[in-house]
Each structure stands twice: as structure tokens, then as C-alpha cells.
Amino acid sequence: MFRAALSAAFAATWLLAGLALGGVPSPPSCSIPTCLVACPLGDIAYTVVVRDLAGNPLIGSLVTIDFSACPLVTLCSLVQDPGYVVNYSARTVRASTDATGSVTFQLRAGGGCASQALVYADGVLLATIPAASPDQNGDQMVVANDYYLFAAKLGTTDLSGDFDCNGLVDESDGFVWSQHGSHSCYGIVNPVRRQSWGRVKSFYR
Numbered sequence: 001m002f003r004a005a006l007s008a009a010f011a012a013t014w015l016l017a018g019l020a021l022g023g024v025p026s027p028p029s030c031s032i033p034t035c036l037v038a039c040p041l042g043d044i045a046y047t048v049v050v051r052d053l054a055g056n057p058l059i060g061s062l063v064t065i066d067f068s069a070c071p072l073v074t075l076c077s078l079v080q081d082p083g084y085v086v087n088y089s090a091r092t093v094r095a096s097t098d099a100t101g102s103v104t105f106q107l108r109a110g111g112g113c114a115s116q117a118l119v120y121a122d123g124v125l126l127a128t129i130p131a132a133s134p135d136q137n138g139d140q141m142v143v144a145n146d147y148y149l150f151a152a153k154l155g156t157t158d159l160s161g162d163f164d165c166n167g168l169v170d171e172s173d174g175f176v177w178s179q180h181g182s183h184s185c186y187g188i189v190n191p192v193r194r195q196s197w198g199r200v201k202s203f204y205r
Helices: 004-020 146-149 171-179 197-204
Strands: 047-048 062-066 085-089 092-096 100-106 113-121 124-132
Touching: 062 085, 092 100
Parallel strands: none
Antiparallel strands: 047 100, 062 092, 062 113, 085 092, 113 124
């Protein structure tokens, strides 16, 4: 009887340990895009999928994006979409995963940094990534000055200008930039906004 009770206790302990292990995010098992791109208008998505060591999706995992080491990144104040917990002084944004273990951020933000944005899930560091925005100077609007700053990075690996996450600042990033011209935290700052990339270049040469 005693042995049976002891065996049951050990089984319960191992079961609880297994459940605890399964509830811990495992960075190699998670899906994390290699860079984060944000627009002041909040129309660029960044999706993280959190899984445990066995590859099971974790429901309700708290994902935090930490910009504390990215001083040029600016979060639009008072206009972030519902569902996010924003700590402006700590420079963090949090949201919880859904039934598939995924959470999508559409941050209203500008500015960027080469590699210091941190992504956590339940306090576990998943990745250190670059952050980029068509709003290159972080003044919360995408205008001509941002194009000049971006154009100076063409042909380089300055990932604060890499909007398609291919590891290089090239013409395809220029096309992305043109799709967000005149965007701001509070809407469109110029009604004539969507131009071809070639036409945008001709304006700002």
C-alpha cells in the first residue's frame, strides 16, 4: 500500500514536471521573423508563434517586444491599437498568444536600430532582432527626409533600412518605403501618397 502510494506520488511529480517543461517557451521551436518592421500608421504586421520544446503551441503566452536598447525607435503615444499593453517609459509592448500560440503586432512606431530589439515570451528571450521603419528618423511621419535617410543606406547592410528582411538594403526596400509614404501616427499627412518607386525616386533626386 505504501509502495503504491509512493509510486503514485512519483508519477504525479513527473507529470507535473512534464507539464511545467511543456509550458516553457523554447526559442528553437518558436517562429520569430528575422526583423521587425513598423509604420506609424500601424499597417505592417509582425507575428510571433510561441511553442514549447516539443513543438506544442503555448496559449496565453505573454510576448514582449523590448525597445529599451533602441533609442531611435519611437512608439506613437495614445494611438496604439487595442490588445497591446504599452509601457512608454520602459519602451516595451506586450500581448498574449491566441489558441494557435501566435500573436500579431501591428505597432504604430517609427525609427529603427540595427540589431537590439528584444523579443521575449514569458520572460524567455526568443531573439534579438533589428527594427526598421519607413519613418527613418522616428518623428512619427513618413516624408521626404525619411527617403533621404533611407537612400543613403542603399547597397548596405544597415538593417534599420531593411524593410523586407532579406539582410540587404536594396530597391525592393525602396518599393516598400514608397507604399508607406505620407503615413503618420494619426493618418495620412499628404493625400497623394501611393506612387511607384521610380516616381518617388524622381521626386527626391
